[in-house]
Amino acid sequence: MNSVLPITEEDWQVITPYLSVVEFEEGEQLLCPPQICGFIAFINSGSLRSYHTNDQLVETNLLLRSINEFITDYESFVSQQSSTLWIQSIQKGDAIFLDRTGLYSLYETSFYWNKFGRIISEQIFVNSKRRTEQLLFLNPTERYLLLMKNHPEYFQKYSLKHIASYLGITPKSLSRIRNQLTKH
The missing domain is CATH 2.60.120.10 (Jelly Rolls)
Structure with missing residues (x-):
């Protein structure tokens, strides 16, 4: 407090x-x-x-x-x-x-x-x-990158299933985004 x-x-x-x-x-x-x-x-x-x-x-x-x-x-x-x-x-x-x-x-x-x-x-x-604007105005990759920038600890604390849901995407879509970003 x-x-x-x-x-x-x-x-x-x-x-x-x-x-x-x-x-x-x-x-x-x-x-x-x-x-x-x-x-x-x-x-x-x-x-x-x-x-x-x-x-x-x-x-x-x-x-x-x-x-x-x-x-x-x-x-x-x-x-x-x-x-x-x-x-x-x-x-x-x-x-x-x-x-x-x-x-x-x-x-x-x-x-x-x-x-x-x-x-x-x-x-x-x-x-x-902020959350509403992110969901309305950013695409899934942008939301993922913003989460990585602002809350990198989420990826140690929470399962990818929960992170995907938080981002408003499926776990499969999250996996695809992570793979695409890894290639770049």
Whole structure:
């Protein structure tokens, strides 16, 4: 949380009652539609993904997240409507879950937590806009090269199946792109 906004001991103390450590096994579902998302998870260890499943049960990764990152279904979290996303662990680990009810009560009483929420919302918006633009305006090879440039660690952390899904392509297409780039 300090990386988002430096925190004082007093501000830490008021949020503590709304935090819980959740351990998860590989493959465990932390959120399943139509549940309502009531948490933001800050990952201590392991890795998680959020994804959508279509009518043919094809999974498409929206986010791949690991240590010192957060994950939620923000639309469900804010609107308190049914989630359309699944959140699943890729690797065993644990995360600090921040409870929505507690956070929203702190928005009313704490300048720090109100500002923290605004900064998180802004980051989510910017990341969503970038992701949307990449999927709309870049071809698969450009998306792959951008991921290699901006997040080379993904290729050590995540399977090629998950990376392909995140890029919006099939594993076969990812293999073809990698082969073409290797030849050049």
